[in-house]
Amino acid sequence: MTGFNINIRDKMFPLKVGNNEKKNVIFKNFDLKIPTGELLCIFGPSGCGKTTLLNIVAGLDNKFNGFITYNKKILEEKISYLFQAPRLFPWLTAQENIEFPIKKEKNCKKISNNLLEKIGLKKFANSFPNKLSGGMQRRIALARAFSTNPEVLLLDEPFISLDNKIADQLRKLLISLWKQKKPIIIFVTHDLNEAIQLSDRILFLSNLPAKILLDYKINIKRPRKINSAAVSSLKRLLSASVRL
Numbered sequence: 001m002t003g004f005n006i007n008i009r010d011k012m013f014p015l016k017v018g019n020n021e022k023k024n025v026i027f028k029n030f031d032l033k034i035p036t037g038e039l040l041c042i043f044g045p046s047g048c049g050k051t052t053l054l055n056i057v058a059g060l061d062n063k064f065n066g067f068i069t070y071n072k073k074i075l076e077e078k079i080s081y082l083f084q085a086p087r088l089f090p091w092l093t094a095q096e097n098i099e100f101p102i103k104k105e106k107n108c109k110k111i112s113n114n115l116l117e118k119i120g121l122k123k124f125a126n127s128f129p130n131k132l133s134g135g136m137q138r139r140i141a142l143a144r145a146f147s148t149n150p151e152v153l154l155l156d157e158p159f160i161s162l163d164n165k166i167a168d169q170l171r172k173l174l175i176s177l178w179k180q181k182k183p184i185i186i187f188v189t190h191d192l193n194e195a196i197q198l199s200d201r202i203l204f205l206s207n208l209p210a211k212i213l214l215d216y217k218i219n220i221k222r223p224r225k226i227n228s229a230a231v232s233s234l235k236r237l238l239s240a241s242v243r244l
Contacts, residue, residue: 004034011064025209037182041195044205050188054154078151082158086141088129095125115143135166155187
């Protein structure tokens with residue numbers, strides 16, 4: 001199978017209790033395969049290792065035993081990471097923020113213009129982040145994540161704290177951008193409705209040490225409305241299956 005192979009034999013986090021230090025086990029013999037082009041949502045309780053998993057995949061946390069490969073090779077680049085906050089550079093315009101990771105490429109301007117058009121913010125190209133709404137800043141951050149044409153895109157609750165209408169617009173935008181070249185997406189969320197609306201597959205994690213409680217493939221045709229009968233019905237089924 002082509003795609004992503006994540007094998008974490010063990011990942012521990014030092015925890016200080018009084019004068020003593022003990023190691024909290026986050027992952028133990030954790031194995032996950034993600035086929036090329038899949039949009040995978042990871043769902044689980046707070047503190048179960050979801051963000052830690054993204055950081056390991058991104059190469060930001062290498063203190064673990066195991067390996068991660070992409071198409072049977074070590075993945076060294078072509079990863080984009082979108083955090084909970086937009087993390088735009090305040091001294092750069094909207095367009096310059098999108099161009100930042102690709103500024104050395106010859107077609108940099110063409111890529112950024114195309115993305116600004118797709119996210120509906122072309123007339124705000126020269127605006128600085130402090131002149132943009134929260135939803136607009138998230139759109140710029142999403143466009144920047146796609147500007148590098150990533151093979152893997154990591155998203156850590158990128159639409160949290162937004163009102164439902166704006167969050168729904170951004171979910172639709174994410175699907176629209178993803179469909180063009182279909183990178184692997186690993187999307188962390190606390191919102192089961194969001195997971196069902198977006199994903200090809202949902203991975204339900206347990207409390208620590210994190211184990212896969214349920215690996216469920218979504219068979220509802222896109223586009224999916226977050227409050228539709230099909231989504232609501234599946235939410236009830238999954239909630240009962242993993243006792244949410």
